[in-house]
Amino acid sequence: MARILITGVAGFIGSHMAEKLIKEGHEVVGIDCFDPFYPKAIKERNLLEIQKTGPIDFYELDFSIPGEMDKIEGHLDAVIHLAAKAGVLPSIHESGAYIQANIAGTQLILEFMKSRGIKKMVFASSSSVYGNNETPFSENQDVSHPISPYAFTKKSCELLNHAYHHLFQIDILNLRFFTVYGERQRPDLAIHKFVKAIRADQPITMYGTGDTARDYTYVLDIVDGVYKALQYVMLHEGVFEILNIGNQNPVSLKEMISVIYEVLGKTPKIIHGAMQPGDVEITFANIDKAKKLLGYDPKTSFRKGIENFVRWVESF
Numbered sequence: 001m002a003r004i005l006i007t008g009v010a011g012f013i014g015s016h017m018a019e020k021l022i023k024e025g026h027e028v029v030g031i032d033c034f035d036p037f038y039p040k041a042i043k044e045r046n047l048l049e050i051q052k053t054g055p056i057d058f059y060e061l062d063f064s065i066p067g068e069m070d071k072i073e074g075h076l077d078a079v080i081h082l083a084a085k086a087g088v089l090p091s092i093h094e095s096g097a098y099i100q101a102n103i104a105g106t107q108l109i110l111e112f113m114k115s116r117g118i119k120k121m122v123f124a125s126s127s128s129v130y131g132n133n134e135t136p137f138s139e140n141q142d143v144s145h146p147i148s149p150y151a152f153t154k155k156s157c158e159l160l161n162h163a164y165h166h167l168f169q170i171d172i173l174n175l176r177f178f179t180v181y182g183e184r185q186r187p188d189l190a191i192h193k194f195v196k197a198i199r200a201d202q203p204i205t206m207y208g209t210g211d212t213a214r215d216y217t218y219v220l221d222i223v224d225g226v227y228k229a230l231q232y233v234m235l236h237e238g239v240f241e242i243l244n245i246g247n248q249n250p251v252s253l254k255e256m257i258s259v260i261y262e263v264l265g266k267t268p269k270i271i272h273g274a275m276q277p278g279d280v281e282i283t284f285a286n287i288d289k290a291k292k293l294l295g296y297d298p299k300t301s302f303r304k305g306i307e308n309f310v311r312w313v314e315s316f
Ligand SMILES: NC(=O)c1ccc[n+]([C@@H]2O[C@H](COP(=O)([O-])OP(=O)(O)OC[C@H]3O[C@@H](n4cnc5c(N)ncnc54)[C@H](O)[C@@H]3O)[C@@H](O)[C@H]2O)c1
Pocket: 007, 008, 009, 010, 011, 012, 013, 014, 031, 032, 033, 034, 035, 036, 037, 043, 061, 062, 063, 064, 081, 082, 083, 084, 085, 086, 087, 101, 105, 124, 125, 126, 127, 176, 177, 178, 179, 180, 181, 186
């Protein structure tokens, strides 16, 4: 059994991650500041859901404020650093806040780890670092041309992580998540917005031609990838890796919308809008490296994941 710190534990992925660790017999310490990006009530509900699985040691704090992490008590074996200002679009207008929370904040996490002698980290990076690269995206591609401040912050964190790995022997796996969906998905994300609107018989807006595509990855597959990465980093010394955690199966926007209408049994009502700035055409993960290194193997079909998500939305 290990004692693991999860940052952003009250969020979408963080809350599922906490449940997974508890089920696997680990002790979870969680931090979250209830960033106002979406309502605190949703995050409080996520925390309550975690507590149905088992206890967590929770601290409400903002890690990007110097000194706040000192409140955390006791020994820690590893950090799963998920907390961030997420989302491409808002980062365009709030780049300063994204740089502060994501980059300066990650530096404070790394300093905290250094000061406490914690040598193992799994970091949530993003497929957005690939921008408009050739697909499928592979970890060895040049990602020096970010097309949003959000992507810039994620690549910057990977670089900073490397510096701390090199200087202070902190072992780190950087996982580039590809559009995550499923129960508790952030309300700002397209699938969530579409399901809510369609259930209320409202029209939805399809941006662009509908041919843009995303390598949607079901949240429990992501959590499985993070858990395997945690096991790997805890077992190995001197490791620093960047790994795609995706589904290797892009779904077009048109197809995504049609699956949601089908699962909900509703007739399509679609408004057409211009493509949004900062958005990439397609994301498509090559996951060979994560398969080989971690045995990562996403199993959930897009339709099954949407069915699970709809069932969750309907449970309220
Ligand atoms: N959801 C996706 O599709 C996706 C894709 C790629 C990468 N990611 C990354 O995965 C991670 C988790 O994403 P998510 O979708 O669960 O987002 P989320 O917003 O649901 O969760 C993030 C949590 O971090 C907390 N947080 C933010 N800043 C904080 C701070 N300074 N101090 C303490 N807590 C703070 C927020 O309150 C929130 O609860 C993020 O790093 C995100 O960039 C997500």
